[in-house]
Amino acid sequence: MDTTEFRRRGKEMVDLIADYLENIEQRTVYPDVEPGYLRSLIPEEAPEDPDTYEDVVKDIERVIMPGVTHWHSPYFYAYFPTANSFPAMLADMLSGAIGCIGFSWAASPACTELETVMMDWLGKMLKLPEDFIAGTHGQGGGVIQGTASEATLVALLAARCRAVRMILASDPQRPETGITSKLVAYSSDQFCATLGTTPSCAFDHITELGPICNAEKIWMHIDAAYAGSSFICPEFRPLLNGIEFADSFNFNAHKWLLVNFDCSTMWVKKRSDLIGAFKMDPLYLKHDHQESGRYFCTDNSLFRSLKMWFVFRMYGLKGLQDYIRKHVELAKEFESLVRADQRFEISADVVLGLVCFRLKGSNEVNETLLKRINNGRKIHLVPCLLSGQFVLRFALCARTTESRHIREAWRLITQLAEEVMQELPH
């Protein structure tokens, strides 16, 4: 395929994508296939000679779509959202074409520099303490990771490195191997200090944890994977109070901030903690500006900051705030529907865009209800377990979800609940 054909095929793909997203509501949100469905639909080996592009495109509907869970359908309420917006998709197209790898400043200065500045932009939107902002003179700053798990791993390694250094500074004779096997990491059953847990969007008391960590010189990492995006709204920013005690902080802009996956945004107060933990300097990565020290990447990555730039500029801060608020309002609307029905109960505080609810009754009746809902394939939800209770999670996910979808979902849920309650003791 040469550039002339790419111009044609690329434009066809733009239309295919626009058609897909425009009509996604008509598709079955949760696919009706059995494990192994795909293997029999395609050859066992790659072709020796090229297939035609027409055949490849035809197979999108024949092979792929029947097995897709449509995360961007307004009837998708499972897990947490994953972001999808047109400005981010346009930026990703450009990022793919530039196709640079940002493992050092010299490997593509624009890539590393835009990332640092975009992380400052976002940090300022969140009103992070000045310590976390790189600016032109700061010691802190942000870096994009692939996932919140990756950010947690990076924080753990940096914390380990700092702890070893602190111990060695006070006792230089001590052998390093003896130290690392005695280090301790504290966590809850959600792991680190968390703002907005996955099961129920619960919040740790970081204003209580933070001072203890600081006094004991324990590295505090805060994970706000889902909830973090909401902190750009002044009314939700108090949820982040206590951030000043943290050494590192992370949330997934690729969840709820309209920046397509992957874009897990992580800040540290001291860039040197990260650089120290990961420093590796083979000759082939050295460059003339090695010691400028202003920029850091801990990751092999594409030009991921381009999509932050496109999204922040095309929505503006107000547009992003409106988007968060709309989802929270829709969650509140759904909560009201649940509360107005005496057969149901709300299982956890509705703080942001997640509603945890259940039928008053046994776990069995709720499990059966959820199975009915998902087998209907019109809407898609997943459960969680809260204090031993089987709970249904209704998460606002798609960019295009409106009040009518919420009401339609509730109509379906109550209809199936009636069926289930007639069949089962509750």
Next chain:
Amino acid sequence: MDTTEFRRRGKEMVDLIADYLENIEQRTVYPDVEPGYLRSLIPEEAPEDPDTYEDVVKDIERVIMPGVTHWHSPYFYAYFPTANSFPAMLADMLSGAIGCIGFSWAASPACTELETVMMDWLGKMLKLPEDFIAGTHGQGGGVIQGTASEATLVALLAARCRAVRMILASDPQRPETGITSKLVAYSSDQFCATLGTTPSCAFDHITELGPICNAEKIWMHIDAAYAGSSFICPEFRPLLNGIEFADSFNFNAHKWLLVNFDCSTMWVKKRSDLIGAFKMDPLYLKHDHQESGRYFCTDNSLFRSLKMWFVFRMYGLKGLQDYIRKHVELAKEFESLVRADQRFEISADVVLGLVCFRLKGSNEVNETLLKRINNGRKIHLVPCLLSGQFVLRFALCARTTESRHIREAWRLITQLAEEVMQELPH
């Protein structure tokens, strides 16, 4: 931006990308900017209200391009290649629009299943032992990781988990904490068993290492990050002999197999080793087909197998082999040019698409030569250190590099070498 505007902007972006790649040769391959150049070109904060799309697009040339190292210029010979092809870009567009996360089979069955089948296709192209192929009944199989480092980490964790289980099986009373601090990982200064090291594309003798690992029940992980793609050609496949001793094997299809970043392909003989090391099963990830056990993902990821599918079908095996062979031939051509000039020497066997060479003389004269080359910004190379010698690496990288570019590069290098030799004692 609604779908109507996206149709328009998306098509404009396709043309922008096609223009960029069509004319990339005219750009300065290595940017002429100082650290910090970008910050002053854009505002310090995100806009409150949206910018216009026209302004965003204008800033691509004003802000971004001056700081881009053009990895896909035919004059880029630094590091190793990173893949870039039109079929992969088309697939990535689709992947972004579907925007599903493949953290379980149910989260998007097509995503998990196509990945397993594409890894079989690629495994068969490489003629991997049957143990590594999932098929419908196999115990092994492949999974896509983000980078070779990630694959190495995954292999380490799986190896650790298997070692602990083996020890506990022979001595169930032993406390687990005592075990892990005594585990040992063996590596060279390139880390694990490597086929095609980064500095010089050297090869470990895995037919010697393998039997020792197997006899001692040591997990053997083989990293062929760059070289792996070449094993689809029968003439290079012998470089992979000994793979039968390995527990896990990884290479970066996103380097040299025309599949855009990220696509680091990893195979294991026993999927249960990976699943065991990473098993996590909160209720919200459970689904009806949990125990089918045919599919596994160790990663949060997008629909990365789509780009493998598009590339394998649009090139066919023969097209991919031609592509590898063309780069190797160009490397051989460059090697001949170096060998024909008595002032230069070849510093390592030229096996694939990398030529390590230097001026006969001091490290200083070679360092100066490299600096002159890169400051000229017409071609871009990075160095390596081989047995204390400063060596220049000439890596075939871009899809569009032809013989004329190689000859032009050599003309430039010899011209600068003459200048340097006149100025410096050598």
